[in-house]
Amino acid sequence: MNYQSFLIKYGEIGIKGKNRYLFEDALVNQIRFALKDVDGTFHVRKTDGRIFAEADGAFDHDGAVEALSKVFGIVRFCPVKVIADEGFEALSEAVCAHIEETYEKKDFSFKVETRRARKNYPKQSMEVNADLGERILETFPETRVDVHTPEVRIHVEIRNEISIYSQEIEGPCGMPVGTSGKAMLLLSGGIDSPVAGYMTAKRGVTIEAVYFHAPPYTSDRAKQKVIDLAKIISVYTGPMKLYVVNFTDIQLAIYEHCPHDELTIIMRRFMMQIAEHFAKADDCLGLITGESIGQVASQTMQALFCTDDAATLPVYRPLIAFDKQDIVHLSEQIGTYETSILPYEDCCTIFVAKHPVTKPRLERIVLSEQKLDGIVEPLVEKALADVEIVEI
Amino acid sequence: MEAYLDNAATTRCSEKVVHAVTEAMTGTFGNPSSMHRKGMEAEQIVKVAKQTVAKTLRAKEKEIFFTSGGTESNNLAIFGAVQANQRVGKRVLTTAVEHPAVRNPMKALQEQGYEVVFLPVDEQGLVSLEALREAANEETVLVSMMAVNNEIGTVEPIEAAAAVIREQSPKALFHVDAIQAYGKRMLTPEKTGIDLLSVSGHKIHGPKGVGFLYVREKTKLTPQILGGGQQGGMRSGTENVPGIAGLAAAAEECCTGVLEKEAKVRALRAQLIEGLKALPDLLINGGKSDETASPYITSVSVSGVRSEVLLHALEDEGVYVSAGSACASNKPAVSETLKAIGLTEPYLSATVRFSFSKQTTEEEVALAIDAMQQIVPKLRKYTRR
DSSP: OEEEEEEEEESGGGGOGGGHHHHHHHHHHHHHHHHTTSSSOEEEEEETTEEEEEESSSOOHHHHHHHHTTOTTEEEEEEEEEEEOOOHHHHHHHHHHHHHHHOSOOOOEEEEEEEEOSTTSSSOHHHHHHHHHHHHHHHOTTOEEOSSSOSEEEEEEESSEEEEEOOOEEOOOSBOTTSSOEEEEEOOSSSHHHHHHHHHHHBTOEEEEEEEEOTTTSOHHHHHHHHHHHHHHHHHHOSOEEEEEEOHHHHHHHHHHSOGGGHHHHHHHHHHHHHHHHHHHTTOOOEEOOOOTTSSGGGSHHHHHHHHHTOSSOEEOTTTTOOHHHHHHHHHHHTOHHHHTSOOOSSOGGGSOSSOOSSOOHHHHHHHHHTTTTTHHHHHHHHHHTOEEEEO | OOEEOBTTTOOOOOHHHHHHHHIIIIISOSOTTOSSHHHHHHHHHHHHHHHHHHHHTTOOGGGEEEESSHHHHHHHHHHHHHHHTTTTOSEEEEETTOOHHHHHHHHHHHHTTOEEEEEOBOTTOOBOHHHHHHHOOTTEEEEEEESBOTTTOBBOOHHHHHHHHHHHOTTOEEEEEOTTTBTTBOOOHHHHTOSEEEEESGGGTSOTTOEEEEEOTTOOOOOSSOSSOTGGGTSOSOOOHHHHHHHHHHHHHHTSSHHHHHHHHHHHHHHHHHHHTTSSSEEEESOSSTTTBOTTEEEEEETTSOHHHHHHHHHHTTEEOEESOGGGTTSOOOOHHHHHTTOOTTTGGGEEEEEOOTTOOHHHHHHHHHHHHHHHHHHHHOOOO
8 A cells, every 4th residue: 555645733632631532523524624625535534643634546735735734723744655564675665765756955964753653563663763764874875864953854653554754844723623612703805804713713713704784885796705705714714604684774774863973883883783693593602803903993992892892792803912914914824815905895985984983982872872772673683684694 | 677777888699699609609610710611611600700790881891800809909909000100100199088998008108108199078078179180280190089988978079080180180090999889870981081990799789708890991000919810910819700700690780770779779868867857966977969979878977876886776676787987897996087078076976877778678767767766865865974
């Protein structure tokens, strides 16, 4: 048997005590999901405290590497050559062939690190290290041995089969999605909220999302843009439910009855309430927003205080202390930036006051909101009832 | 019920067009340049299409060159004309209300050192013939002017302009962007004195991605796409046979009964304008008389309403229109044409375009009027404060 596989190394979840298997199972699931669309057939299995993704025959190597580098919980992963145990000579040849294929320039220092899980193997680990080292030096005279700080570590793991690997590719770290409960992301077409969703998912949180649509003030293209953004982050987060709420009538009612400098804050409070409704129905344990202190008028400490008051669930704001530039940088890394900056209006400027209040007082906001009593409730009911659910 | 009133953006293909395209894709699928029978059959389709199209302009078969559409036709005409006739001079005239497919090549010429004059228009969008007379001189190599404006439907004085050019700049070539005029008005380039004329397929119920350029016999033009030398080397690239077959079918249908259809569409325009009159603070842009206004395009400015919002609200009622000019509707850019006719806020960003086709019905127009009467007062309540 001579096939390729990936050895997947995970960090944090190794230390989760008795729940460890839950984390590993979640990681296995996420890896399976990530490899689903890669050309090739993969078997993902957990053995001896490690996860292997083995390809059945030919497969798209670069595609698999790209997919694995997006699975939260993976710290590093190694492309592995697995061979049957056909004696030490065959092993030596396989190791040299591996070096030949993998490294264009061979003037590196190396060390062989053998793990002998199968104790009846005729040579001991130290012997394997020494003998393989010798063979490598003979075959590639440009190489040299350095047992303290080698440039290349050549790993040989002897079980029923023998695994050979020396390359380590960095994973995104974090925790496997599905190990930390669920939360509802308030997703807009902007730069911040997709990044907030990504960051929360990186801590193992399953994400659902809600988008507030305001036709005819926002177009179907703006809605499609949000669906596209959800698709991009779902590469990391896994399948996602996107609630599309028609917010127009609520927005118009606020516009008609409330002071204009408070429009945005009051609108945000209703968004929180509606998001929370769907969050609770789906057993979410929190809301997620892309807010960052001081970025816009509705994101001052005072404004966030007022917005927060409208929710009873905890509101997670992973970008709270980030500068805009850092958020942009992250969104470029994730791949949402290009879509986020497409010019479809997602919040008609009619509803943005020319001089919005930057230090709102909660008592005043609540007082202003009372002007909507008896008017807004049926509108909220209708928005909840008419929600469109898009499965991403 | 739906009312598709965005026919200046694109039109639905007619049955005959679909049939012609399908036949050329599956039946006569050969490469016109192939030497065998399959090639000859396809070549025959292209040849017949040229004859069909030529007939609609009272032109000759060899004066027709198929392109990928209006934009390519305009580019070929403009760059091809100035490059082939450098000896005449470096002065180029055009108008302030051209489509970007003319305006942007003109800006490129400017950067290349050409002296480009953008002739002003009046508040109806009519180009000033006096300005043309003053600007046109012996060094003028090209004059490019649209026949019907795509945003406001103004019918430009092409014939009078041709006369001025003949007198002032006998060596200049006259290019007419006829994309919104072809199949809707009688066009006889040779008689009028037009040397180059651009047409697009999908504005006349033909397929997208195909159009043609009329090039008057003996006009010197430099090809812009080089390759296998198809179409006499003027436009290399394997001919888009299905597109060409579809375009010819569409051209034949559209250029039959032009006056009759115009009269029918003019009645629809009158119906629309009459219906919208009830709304206060509303402007109808473009030509004021039947001679200067194409009945196919009606540009309306509704103060106090953002055009995209109105567009989406109409969409919810099944009425499809454009905001400003369709090609620029994804960008919040202000229309050059609307600025050129002197439109200012609150009308400038409040302009939508209703555009009709021969298929448009009274019922569709009635639906649009109803929708406007319902929506406009509602939207006017909500403005940025």
